[in-house]
Amino acid sequence: MTSTNPIYSKSEVYKVLEQVRDPEIPVLSISDMGIIRDVLIDEKKINVEIMPTYSGCPAMDTIAADIENTLHVNGYADVHVETVLTPAWSSDFISDEGRLKLREFGIAPPQKNAKRGSLFHKEAVTCPQCGSGHTELVSQFGSTACKALYKCEDCLEPFDYFKCV
Ligand SMILES: [Zn+2]
Numbered sequence: 001m002t003s004t005n006p007i008y009s010k011s012e013v014y015k016v017l018e019q020v021r022d023p024e025i026p027v028l029s030i031s032d033m034g035i036i037r038d039v040l041i042d043e044k045k046i047n048v049e050i051m052p053t054y055s056g057c058p059a060m061d062t063i064a065a066d067i068e069n070t071l072h073v074n075g076y077a078d079v080h081v082e083t084v085l086t087p088a089w090s091s092d093f094i095s096d097e098g099r100l101k102l103r104e105f106g107i108a109p110p111q112k113n114a115k116r117g118s119l120f121h122k123e124a125v126t127c128p129q130c131g132s133g134h135t136e137l138v139s140q141f142g143s144t145a146c147k148a149l150y151k152c153e154d155c156l157e158p159f160d161y162f163k164c165v
Pocket residue numbers: 127128129130131132152153154155156157
């Protein structure tokens with residue numbers, strides 16, 4: 001009797017990848033961040049293609065190691081992670097669910113379709129605490145290079161704004 005090895009399904013692999021957190025923003029999974037470009041399955045070999053986010057963020061090695069470990073723990077032995085540079089990741093790829101989670105975490109999510117690298121938007125950056133649009137930029141650099149520090153003029157709370165790329 002020949003053993004029939006089930007062929008892995010892409011959706012199952014994606015489901016496992018939802019467990020992998022972004023090291024800088026642990027409320028977000030790498031799926032929420034939109035950095036998984038593709039999952040390629042060749043019989044039992046799994047190749048995960050990821051797009052690097054901010055070039056200043058030293059998180060990609062951690063993410064690649066986390067992907068491998070998480071898939072190993074879930075029974076996938078042959079895992080390769082490949083970093084793909086084009087197309088470049090954009091903060092527009094962050095899912096709507098991811099934006100919601102950011103706001104709940106107290107970080108203003110990046111505006112969509114904003115000019116890359118720009119902090120000056122047509123729309124006001126909204127305070128994640130009280131929802132006010134009366135906010136002002138305090139510093140281009142927040143708790144990490146990916147974020148800018150803002151202050152709400154209504155509730156007076158400072159907060160991080162996830163910069164657009
Ligand atoms: Zn506020």
